[in-house]
Amino acid sequence: MPATAMASRWRFRQPSVVPGFGMALGFTLAYLALIVLIPLAGLVWRSASLGWSEFWRIAMDDRTVRALEISFGTSLIAATVNVLFGTVVAWVLTRYRFPGRRVLDAMVDLPFALPTAVAGIALTALYAPNGWIGAMFASLGLKVAFTPAGIVVALIFIGLPFVVRTVQPIMEEIDREVEEAAATLGATRWHTIWRVILPGLSPAILTGFTLAFARAVGEYGSVIFIAGNIPYVSEIAPLLIVIRLEEFNYAGATAVAAIMLAISFTILLLINVIQAWSRRRFGYGA
Amino acid sequence: MAPDTALMREDATARVAMQATTESRRSRIALILCATGFLFLFLVLPLAAVFVEALRQGFGAYLSALTEPDALAAIRLTLVVAAIAVPSNAIFGVTAAWAIAKFEFRGKTFLTTLIDLPFSVSPVISGLIYVLLFGAGSALGPWLQRHGIEVLFAIPGIVLATIFVTFPFVARELIPLMQDQGTADEEAALSLGASGWQTFWRVTLPNIKWGLLYGVLLCTARAMGEFGAVSVVSGHIRGLTNTMPLYVEILYNEYSFVAAFAVASLLALLALMTLVLKTLLELRFSSPHGVARH
Numbered sequence: 001m002p003a004t005a006m007a008s009r010w011r012f013r014q015p016s017v018v019p020g021f022g023m024a025l026g027f028t029l030a031y032l033a034l035i036v037l038i039p040l041a042g043l044v045w046r047s048a049s050l051g052w053s054e055f056w057r058i059a060m061d062d063r064t065v066r067a068l069e070i071s072f073g074t075s076l077i078a079a080t081v082n083v084l085f086g087t088v089v090a091w092v093l094t095r096y097r098f099p100g101r102r103v104l105d106a107m108v109d110l111p112f113a114l115p116t117a118v119a120g121i122a123l124t125a126l127y128a129p130n131g132w133i134g135a136m137f138a139s140l141g142l143k144v145a146f147t148p149a150g151i152v153v154a155l156i157f158i159g160l161p162f163v164v165r166t167v168q169p170i171m172e173e174i175d176r177e178v179e180e181a182a183a184t185l186g187a188t189r190w191h192t193i194w195r196v197i198l199p200g201l202s203p204a205i206l207t208g209f210t211l212a213f214a215r216a217v218g219e220y221g222s223v224i225f226i227a228g229n230i231p232y233v234s235e236i237a238p239l240l241i242v243i244r245l246e247e248f249n250y251a252g253a254t255a256v257a258a259i260m261l262a263i264s265f266t267i268l269l270l271i272n273v274i275q276a277w278s279r280r281r282f283g284y285g286a
Numbered sequence: 287m288a289p290d291t292a293l294m295r296e297d298a299t300a301r302v303a304m305q306a307t308t309e310s311r312r313s314r315i316a317l318i319l320c321a322t323g324f325l326f327l328f329l330v331l332p333l334a335a336v337f338v339e340a341l342r343q344g345f346g347a348y349l350s351a352l353t354e355p356d357a358l359a360a361i362r363l364t365l366v367v368a369a370i371a372v373p374s375n376a377i378f379g380v381t382a383a384w385a386i387a388k389f390e391f392r393g394k395t396f397l398t399t400l401i402d403l404p405f406s407v408s409p410v411i412s413g414l415i416y417v418l419l420f421g422a423g424s425a426l427g428p429w430l431q432r433h434g435i436e437v438l439f440a441i442p443g444i445v446l447a448t449i450f451v452t453f454p455f456v457a458r459e460l461i462p463l464m465q466d467q468g469t470a471d472e473e474a475a476l477s478l479g480a481s482g483w484q485t486f487w488r489v490t491l492p493n494i495k496w497g498l499l500y501g502v503l504l505c506t507a508r509a510m511g512e513f514g515a516v517s518v519v520s521g522h523i524r525g526l527t528n529t530m531p532l533y534v535e536i537l538y539n540e541y542s543f544v545a546a547f548a549v550a551s552l553l554a555l556l557a558l559m560t561l562v563l564k565t566l567l568e569l570r571f572s573s574p575h576g577v578a579r580h
Contacts, residue, residue, distance in 0.1 A: 013391035018472050019482035024385035028397070031378045035449055036403055039415035046418050085324045092321040096314060104322065106565045110329050112504070113557035113564075115511025116409075117531040118550040121538050122332035125339050125547075132331065157328050179307040189309055218408025221513035221531070225538065238410040242518060245414065250423055257411045268406045272399075 040261075047258035050251055058255040063231055064240065068259065071237040074148055075216035078155030079163075082212045083205055086163030093164070094171045108165070111158045116221025123154055124226045146228030151236065154222040159212030166208035170201055203278030207271055214267045217260065336554045340547035351545035352552070359525040360533035360549070366441070367516075367529060368509040371448040376502050379456025384490075387464030388472065398461065404453040412450045413518025416443055439521030444529065447515040452508045456501035463497040464490075500567045507560040511553055 013021065047055060058064060093105050111119065127134040127145040137144050144150050174197060182192040220238040227234040235243075237260055244252035308314070341348055351357065382401060386394055404412065420437040421427050430437060437443045471493065475485040491498075513531040520527045522536065530549055537546035 013389055016389055016469065017476055018388050018469050018485075019476075020486070021385060021389050021391075024381045025389075025391075028378065028382040028385050032382075032397075032400060035446070035453060036400070039419050039450070040403070040407070042419045042424075043411070043415045085321070088317055089321040089325060092318050095308065096318055098318055100322075102565075104325055106561050107325060107329050109561055109564065110333065110557065113507045113511075113560040114333070115513060115531050115550075115553045115557070117513040117534050118336060118511070118553045118557075119332060121534065121546060121550060122335045122339075125335050125543075126331055132335070133327075157332065160328060176307050183307065214406055218406075218411070219514075220408065220410045220517075225535075238408050238514065241408075241410050241414060245417060245518060250418065250421070253414055254418065257408075257414050260408055261411060264406050264408070 043254060043257060043261070046250070047254045050255060054251065055255050055258075058252055059259055063235075064237075064256055064259075066232045067235050067237045067240040067256070070148060070151070070233075070235065071217055071260075072263075074151040074155055074236070075213050078152050078159055078216050079209050079213040081152070081156050082159045082163045083209045086160055086208060086212075087167055087201070087205060089160075090164045090167040090171055094168055108161050111161050116158065116219065117225070119157055120154060120222040120225035123157060123222065124150075127153055127226060145226050146230075146234070148227075148234050150226035150228065151223050151234060154226050155216040155219060158219055158222055159216050162211040162215060163205070163208035166211060167201060167204045170204040174200065203274055203281070206274050207278075210267055210271050210274070214264055214271075217267075218264065333554060333558075336547055336551050339543060340551040342547075343544050347544055348548045348551075351542075351548035354545070356525050356528070357533065357545075357549055360528045360530045361552070363441070363444075363528065364510050364530045367445050367448050368506055370445050371452060371509045372502060372506050374449055375452055375505055376456050376498065378453075379458075379460055379501055380494075380498065382457045383460035383464045383494075384486075386461050387467075388469050401457050402454050404450050409451060409512065409514025410518055412515040413447050416446055416450075416519050438519055439523065439527060441527065443519035444516050444527060447519045448509050448512055451512050451515045452505045455505035455508065456498065459497050459501035459504070460494055463494055467493055496567060496570050500564070500571075503560060503563055503567070507557060510556060 050058075089108065093101060093108075124145050125131050127137075127150055129135065129138045129143065129145070131145070134143075134145055142149075144153060178196060179192055182196045183189075187195070218238060220236075220242075223236055224239055227236065227239075229235055229239060237256055241253045241256050241260075244250075244256065309317070382397075386398060417438060418424060419426060420430060420443065422431075437446070471489050472485050475489045476482075480488065510529075511531055512529075513535070516529055517532055517535070520529070520532055522528060522532060524536070528536065530553055534546050534550050534553070537543075537549065
């Protein structure tokens with residue numbers, strides 16, 4: 001049959017009467033290459049031309065290792081806090097009706113809309129020892145701003161919507177009948193939540209965690225104001241890149257950036273694996 | 287009587303079913319308090335702090351901070367950068383969505399992943415790649431210098447970094463939307479004798495206008511607020527290459543807190559406006575979060 005012969009032949013695209021494919025794809029690829037791919041390739045090429053031993057020397061430098069540890073450590077804590085509270089926020093916003101719910105729902109996106117520098121100085125003003133919240137901590141003898149705890153606060157702020165907005169749509173899709181079935185079978189409410197609802201949400205929660213974590217690792221604007229930026233204590237990896245650039249140490253900046261990029265892309269890959277797995281397991285992506 | 291009691295019974299079963307699928311009143315209240323308390327602490331208070339700090343020395347000081355020549359220059363530059371970056375990315379977004387959503391071809395998923403790439407790159411690295419490309423140590427650097435073309439520490443560099451950071455916004459909103467819409471409308475228009483461009487302007491564009499507006503809105507908010515990427519390529523020349531967020535940083539580091547928060551309050555107002563418009567657009571879409579994924 002000619003039809004099956006045509007279908008089985010390898011072809012770049014399926015035939016269509018809609019025009020403009022060549023032009024649209026051509027423009028897309030050209031723009032993508034000019035803005036994203038060539039500059040990123042430049043970074044990879046630059047770090048490759050450093051040579052393995054030079055790259056290794058910079059990567060294993062005490063200050064670099066410490067900055068990466070601080071970045072990834074604080075991001076991990078912030079993403080964990082966001083998973084706990086973000087899931088509760090998503091639950092309350094989808095399941096309960098109370099005055100002010102719509103406003104709160106809209107407010108969740110504030111960290112997406114508010115410029116990071118503004119968030120940074122606002123959080124610093126709040127958590128500085130003379131700020132509204134900082135004063136309360138100060139009376140307990142605790143310091144938040146200008147310590148790693150301040151970094152965590154800023155990263156919680158910018159990561160929150162990632163968890164809420166990933167979990168919320170999946171929560172809305174949950175079939176109430178499953179919960180009713182669990183209840184008729186004698187499960188208590190907490191039992192139903194732990195054994196029935198949360199397992200179905202876990203891929204979405206995991207995706208939200210990964211997105212919040214990935215964003216937190218690269219975050220710069222909101223953190224540098226509140227962190228205090230003390231080398232080896234509260235200096236994050238993106239700041240170290242900026243410092244190396246200001247010293248005209250391009251090799252140093254490039255090496256730190258390449259390490260961060262490699263880790264971010266691994267995380268991105270992980271998200272795709274989680275989503276593919278969850279589609280197979282639960283029939284929907286997160 | 288009979289239908290009445292049947293109704294009552296149905297009502298009662300519905301209530302029992304509701305009770306079985308929700309938490310006790312006490313834990314509901316506890317959860318609501320926990321969520322609102324957390325959002326208040328992390329979202330409402332910082333926003334309030336911006337305005338309180340900005341107005342700390344009265345409205346006069348606030349206004350004079352905003353009408354400083356350097357502040358006006360920063361506002362102007364921010365608007366110029368957004369006016370170039372947003373339309374570029376909007377045109378790219380529509381074109382990319384047209385190619386990806388209206389056609390079936392090999393490597394489509396990979397192309398979509400590549401378009402999303404800038405979202406997973408740290409803003410600082412987004413700036414760094416242009417420094418490496420156009421800086422003094424690069425292959426292009428000396429050539430640009432000989433021809434007197436300034437890219438880094440000038441407006442073109444800021445625009446490029448902003449385009450990179452906001453690259454996926456419009457495409458990302460339009461691709462799923464146009465995939466859902468399919469090609470039936472376009473095929474109908476073409477079969478009735480419309481040309482390709484007519485089909486695009488009269489059929490496709492009206493179909494995607496709200497999604498496009500949504501993407502443009504998010505893109506604009508990010509373009510005006512971008513800090514990290516722009517900070518790396520700008521060179522912080524006062525009155526020349528300072529956008530509003532960079533100007534906020536400079537004022538803050540000079541301990542002019544009221545002025546810093548005054549400029550920041552403009553950006554915060556912009557963010558609030560974005561949220562309001564976004565909520566309105568979502569009501570129009572009537573799909574609360576389907577379009578809001580980042």
